[in-house]
Amino acid sequence: MLSGARIMISEYPNSKELEREIKELKNLIEELVQEDWNLKKQLEERLKDLEEALIDEKYGIKATMLLGKYRHNNGYDSEVLLYVNNIEDCTGKDPVKTMYLMGQVLLHEYFHSFYYHVGVGSRDRINCVEEPMAEYGSLVVLDSVVSSGLPISTEASKTLAYTYNKVKRKQKCKGYIAAYGFGAYLYDNHRKDYRELIAEYANVSRLLDAHGRRTLEYKYMVYPSYPDSHFEKFTYDKLRCLLATGIKSAKGIKTLTKKVSKVAPVITHTSATGGSKGSIAEKKLCQFALEVFRFLKNKGLLGYLESFVTKKRNPELRTLTAPGVFKLVGILNDGSRISRSSDWFMSETFNIGSDTYYLSTQWSEVNTNTHLHFDDLKNMIGHIYPKKFDIRKKDDMFIMIEL
Numbered sequence: 449m450l451s452g453a454r455i456m457i458s459e460y461p462n463s464k465e466l467e468r469e470i471k472e473l474k475n476l477i478e479e480l481v482q483e484d485w486n487l488k489k490q491l492e493e494r495l496k497d498l499e500e501a502l503i504d505e506k507y508g509i510k511a512t513m514l515l516g517k518y519r520h521n522n523g524y525d526s527e528v529l530l531y532v533n534n535i536e537d538c539t540g541k542d543p544v545k546t547m548y549l550m551g552q553v554l555l556h557e558y559f560h561s562f563y564y565h566v567g568v569g570s571r572d573r574i575n576c577v578e579e580p581m582a583e584y585g586s587l588v589v590l591d592s593v594v595s596s597g598l599p600i601s602t603e604a605s606k607t608l609a610y611t612y613n614k615v616k617r618k619q620k621c622k623g624y625i626a627a628y629g630f631g632a633y634l635y636d637n638h639r640k641d642y643r644e645l646i647a648e649y650a651n652v653s654r655l656l657d658a659h660g661r662r663t664l665e666y667k668y669m670v671y672p673s674y675p676d677s678h679f680e681k682f683t684y685d686k687l688r689c690l691l692a693t694g695i696k697s698a699k700g701i702k703t704l705t706k707k708v709s710k711v712a713p714v715i716t717h718t719s720a721t722g723g724s725k726g727s728i729a730e731k732k733l734c735q736f737a738l739e740v741f742r743f744l745k746n747k748g749l750l751g752y753l754e755s756f757v758t759k760k761r762n763p764e765l766r767t768l769t770a771p772g773v774f775k776l777v778g779i780l781n782d783g784s785r786i787s788r789s790s791d792w793f794m795s796e797t798f799n800i801g802s803d804t805y806y807l808s809t810q811w812s813e814v815n816t817n818t819h820l821h822f823d824d825l826k827n828m829i830g831h832i833y834p835k836k837f838d839i840r841k842k843d844d845m846f847i848m849i850e851l
């Protein structure tokens with residue numbers, strides 16, 4: 449990077465999204481019952497902040513320096529970036545402090561990567577939940593090193609002290625930065641049970657509904673400003689409540705879905721509005737998988753799959769494999785099994801070369817023994833057609849885009 453170059457990031461979403469948030473928060477406040485008077489007051493403060501931000505945002509003045517970034521691209525590459533110039537600016541170019549902060553920022557980004565890879569389902573990360581969890585993760589790792597008693601623990605202790613204060617100070621900031629500050633609260637109060645909390649979040653991070661009631665109740669406690677100290681525990685309870693919803697979804701609670709009209713260029717599915725969303729119903733995942741295959745067939749691209757089809761010992765089952773990238777068992781099968789359990793496979797056939805294949809109907813966003821993981825389909829498409837297609841999930845909608 450050029451010396452003096454600065455990467456800035458907006459502390460708020462764009463004005464359109466901000467307007468949507470204001471509406472969302474107004475609705476949330478309206479829905480509160482009389483007894484929630486204190487909570488209402490807290491949320492009204494957030495509303496005021498958002499409305500002020502909307503005015504500022506239009507002039508583009510609310511921005512902060514980006515210290516690091518984790519980026520995951522279409523399932524075939526990912527990277528962690530550290531913005532060294534920005535980090536130096538934060539530490540007043542003190543080389544020792546720069547080293548401390550770089551270490552913590554790196555850990556923070558690794559936690560994004562960890563949450564990305566461990567979770568089930570598709571990824572739709574929610575800043576106000578993910579960022580404090582990344583800060584928290586970085587602090588508890590440093591804390592573990594400190595208590596190791598090894599020679600490195602002295603340095604780790606200084607790193608922890610320095611960076612903890614940096615995180616803690618974010619509680620005084622506005623915008624997304626305030627939510628980061630909640631990482632310091634989690635560290636202060638949940639240093640001992642971090643394994644459970646981190647595992648819980650990692651487990652459900654991909655299933656959270658960005659606009660679900662429980663997400664909003666937590667989100668607007670830590671964003672765009674930090675809650676009063678006696679509301680911190682309340683905020684923590686909201687977080688646990690949110691994570692518990694995700695776990696329910698992970699266990700396979702079905703949600704109402706309906707198909708909407710196709711959006712160019714390929715495929716969209718969305719759930720019905722309202723109700724508790726979390727994971728997309730299996731039926732819709734199957735439908736999406738089928739449409740992906742139909743699309744490839746119509747484009748004459750199905751043949752590219754051929755080199756990924758191998759015969760297993762059981763000749764009935766064919767396996768799609770690409771070593772180290774993905775493994776799909778039974779995604780396509782020959783017809784011999786159809787007679788036994790026709791519901792397991794689509795009735796529509798796909799011909800690749802001289803063989804006939806049936807697409808599995810067993811798709812899931814969570815890990816099960818019998819189902820194919822939906823991410824595997826996405827990874828497969830990303831691997832076979834690198835930089836040609838991207839499958840994205842936004843809210844409860846899948847879109848396959850021709851790049």
Ligand SMILES: [Zn+2]
Nearest residue numbers: 556560579582
């Ligand atoms: Zn982050």
